[in-house]
Amino acid sequence: MNTTQRIVAAAAAALLLAATPAGATTHEPAPPAEQPAGAQWPPASTHGKFVPYPDEASQPITFPACDSEITIAPGDVDESEYRALVTAEGDLVVEHRGETTADITRASDGAMLDEVGTDGRSFQTFAADGTSLTVSGSGSGIVFPYSEQEAQAFAEAGLPEAFLFLSGDLAGTLTLEPASEPGQEPTVVSAEITENTTEYVFDLCDLLDQAAADQQTSTS
Numbered sequence: 001m002n003t004t005q006r007i008v009a010a011a012a013a014a015l016l017l018a019a020t021p022a023g024a025t026t027h028e029p030a031p032p033a034e035q036p037a038g039a040q041w042p043p044a045s046t047h048g049k050f051v052p053y054p055d056e057a058s059q060p061i062t063f064p065a066c067d068s069e070i071t072i073a074p075g076d077v078d079e080s081e082y083r084a085l086v087t088a089e090g091d092l093v094v095e096h097r098g099e100t101t102a103d104i105t106r107a108s109d110g111a112m113l114d115e116v117g118t119d120g121r122s123f124q125t126f127a128a129d130g131t132s133l134t135v136s137g138s139g140s141g142i143v144f145p146y147s148e149q150e151a152q153a154f155a156e157a158g159l160p161e162a163f164l165f166l167s168g169d170l171a172g173t174l175t176l177e178p179a180s181e182p183g184q185e186p187t188v189v190s191a192e193i194t195e196n197t198t199e200y201v202f203d204l205c206d207l208l209d210q211a212a213a214d215q216q217t218s219t220s
Contacts (some may be wrong), residue, residue: 042126050083053082065144065204066161067106070104070105070106071113072142073104075100075101075117077101077117080099081096082095082096095121095124096137098119099117101113101116102115104116106208106212110215111215121137121139121140122135123136135172135174137169138171141164142163143162150191160201160205162203165198166199166200166202167198170193171196172193175189186201
């Protein structure tokens with residue numbers, strides 16, 4: 001799991017993490033998303049002030065899905081920002097907000113979803129002891145797994161492997177094994193969907209199939 005890329009997903013389109021809605025297809029668990037090197041995350045406290053994301057938030061994210069590879073890249077709209085606060089118990093809470101758009105492309109056929117908009121608000125809670133990460137959010141977002149455990153949680157809930165939802169709330173928790181050395185990422189032990197009231201859920205694979213068909217029609 002790359003926590004920098006979890007923030008990137010929030011900044012550029014999505015609700016990062018394992019969790020969410022209804023709509024059903026059965027897919028095999030996917031290996032982790034391809035994650036470029038990024039700034040240190042989780043961040044230091046911003047003492048309640050909303051601030052811009054690090055430059056790494058503008059980098060595309062590529063992950064296996066839809067019998068191919070999918071790339072989600074930031075679109076033309078980015079009004080996203082975050083703030084970080086430390087609770088009395090030492091947990092770090094990071095809040096994300098702002099409207100964004102993203103371009104979604106499938107490698108196998110070049111099918112593309114252009115300027116897919118999201119406008120949700122989400123929260124990440126990093127446990128002080130490093131053993132869990134909880135994510136919750138509302139509004140609209142794009143969701144896909146960052147680990148096999150998250151993909152399995154999707155499958156067990158009957159969810160698409162990657163999808164767009166337009167409204168509602170969702171939440172999930174990752175159980176982590178803290179890194180043994182500084183600079184290493186923690187290991188995802190398990191993932192659980194804890195809340196799902198999302199509505200208007202669309203499988204990204206189906207949307208890309210429709211886009212491919214439209215592109216073929218327009219060129220024939």
